[in-house]
Amino acid sequence: MTSDAIPTRDAIIATAHESIARGSKSFATASLLFDRATRERAWLLYAWCRACDDIADGQDHGHDLRVVEDAPQRIAAMAALTDAALAGQVIGEPAFDALRIVAAETRLPHRFAHDLIQGFRLDGDGWRPWSEDDLLTYCYHVAGIVGCMMAVVMGVSPEDEAVLDRACDLGMAFQLANIARDVDEDARGGRCYLPGAWLAEMGIATDAVMAPEHRGALAVLARRLTDRAAQFEASAWIGTRALSFRSAWAVLAAARIYGTIGRKVAARGAAAWNSRVSTSKTEKIGFIARAAFEARGRHELIEVSRDPDLWTRPRA
Numbered sequence: 386m387t388s389d390a391i392p393t394r395d396a397i398i399a400t401a402h403e404s405i406a407r408g409s410k411s412f413a414t415a416s417l418l419f420d421r422a423t424r425e426r427a428w429l430l431y432a433w434c435r436a437c438d439d440i441a442d443g444q445d446h447g448h449d450l451r452v453v454e455d456a457p458q459r460i461a462a463m464a465a466l467t468d469a470a471l472a473g474q475v476i477g478e479p480a481f482d483a484l485r486i487v488a489a490e491t492r493l494p495h496r497f498a499h500d501l502i503q504g505f506r507l508d509g510d511g512w513r514p515w516s517e518d519d520l521l522t523y524c525y526h527v528a529g530i531v532g533c534m535m536a537v538v539m540g541v542s543p544e545d546e547a548v549l550d551r552a553c554d555l556g557m558a559f560q561l562a563n564i565a566r567d568v569d570e571d572a573r574g575g576r577c578y579l580p581g582a583w584l585a586e587m588g589i590a591t592d593a594v595m596a597p598e599h600r601g602a603l604a605v606l607a608r609r610l611t612d613r614a615a616q617f618e619a620s621a622w623i624g625t626r627a628l629s630f631r632s633a634w635a636v637l638a639a640a641r642i643y644g645t646i647g648r649k650v651a652a653r654g655a656a657a658w659n660s661r662v663s664t665s666k667t668e669k670i671g672f673i674a675r676a677a678f679e680a681r682g683r684h685e686l687i688e689v690s691r692d693p694d695l696w697t698r699p700r701a
Contacts, residue, residue, distance in 0.1 A: 391475050394486060398425050400479040401432035408435045411642045414669055418635035418676075419539075426490060426538045429483040433470075434501065434531060436480030437463050441505040442574075456509030464502050471495045493534060494543050496701055500530040508576070513591070515581040517613075521696040523578065524560040525553065529698055532556030536624075539632040546700070550691055551624025553698045554617040555640060561614035562647030565607040569595055569658040579606055600655035607657055611647035618644050620691055625683045633680040634673075641672035 405413045405428050416427050440463050441456065470476055470485040487493060504526030514520040536552035537543055564571075564578045571577060572595050577584075584591055587602035594603065618640055625633040642664050649664075650657045664672070691697075 392479065392482060397432075397479050397482050397486060398428060401425075401428035401483050404428075404432045404435050404480070411664070411669070412639065414673070415635045415639040415642065418631055418638060418673065420629070420631050423539055423632060426487050427535065429487040430531075430534055430538055432480045433467075433484035433487075436478075437467070437502065437505060441508060460502065460505050460509050463505065464499075467498055467502060471498060487538065491537050492543055493537050494701075497530055497534050497537075500526055501534075504530075513577055513581060514579075517580055517583070518696070520564075520578060520580050521557065521613075524557050524564075525698050528556040528560035528563075529553040530556065532559075532621075533698070539628055539636075541627060545627070547691070548624050548627045550698065551621050551627075554624070554691075554695070555621035555636065557696070558614040558617035558621060558640070558647075559643045561610045561617065562643050562650070565610040565614070565650045566646055566657070566662045568603065568607065570661075579610075583609070595658070604654040604657060608651045611651040614647045615644070616692070616695060620695055623686060623689060623691075625680065626686055626688065628683070630680050630683075633683050634676050637676035637679050637683075638669075638673045641676055642669060645672070 405416060408431070412431060416424050416431075419427055440459050466476055466478065466481045467484065470481045471488055473485060473489065476482050476485065484498070488495070488498070504523060507523055507526065512523075514523055530553070532552040532555045533549045535556075536549055541548050541552065543549075568577075568579070577591055577594055579594065581591065583606050584594070587599070587606060589596075589599045589602055593599065621640065622637075625636055628636065645664055645668065646662055649662045653659075653662070
């Protein structure tokens with residue numbers, strides 16, 4: 386590729402902005418609260434994460450999950466492009482060039498990107514969790530580590546393990562809420578993230594998760610997921626003390642949005658999957674306003690040690 390063909394940073398940011406606008410209205414809304422530099426880097430990171438997810442699942446910006454027959458090959462290609470981008474090579478694919486830029490600008494640890502790709506490998510191999518620990522390990526690879534990467538984008542030192550733990554907690558909370566909301570969609574795509582031990586406890590066969598006779602039991606498991614999500618969310622709040630006002634504002638707004646999704650799933654009970662749970666524009670505006678107040682008072686949060694019984698991310 387000649388130097389004339391290398392896309393500019395502004396062009397890659399524009400493409401990344403389009404990606405987040407199409408792929409996640411909630412994250413797109415929350416990202417507007419960041420200062421400009423952080424916002425652009427958040428979009429760049431999102432673009433790479435979104436592209437990897439779409440490659441692994443054969444989706445278009447997170448929509449229309451389907452079974453792919455060549456998952457190992459897709460993920461191997463994704464990993465090779467990721468390594469090249471982390472090495473500073475110009476890829477010619479906007480999402481991977483986005484990673485190249487944000488990694489160089491933030492000292493993003495390469496192992497974080499590798500940990501995310503490991504989550505895609507689990508899905509590509511048809512993996513399913515048996516225990517709660519299996520589930521939480523998966524959530525780390527597909528979302529907790531994204532929380533760590535976002536923390537680095539927001540200026541947290543890659544060596545500040547305590548703050549990274551709290552950032553990981555927020556990613557875990559988001560993923561658990563998503564799993565509870567998307568049980569039906571995942572089942573239609575041939576996946577199930579509810580631990581096998583939980584299903585066995587409730588007498589639910591893994592190939593009949595959405596059967597009408599299991600809706601009551603499924604609601605119990607969904608509440609279990611959202612209760613776990615709430616524990617991680619509460620832990621994550623302490624980490625906002627380390628962030629700038631605007632970063633804390635964005636993080637707390639996102640936490641409110643996704644926390645509400647989990648709480649709505651729990652409140653709906655057996656009817657949780659009759660229609661997709663979401664938050665309205667009016668609700669989002671309210672969460673943003675409330676998060677601004679909470680961000681201003683973040684330094685008044687009592688500094689408490691992280692719950693030693695809460696699942697903890699693996700360290701290098």
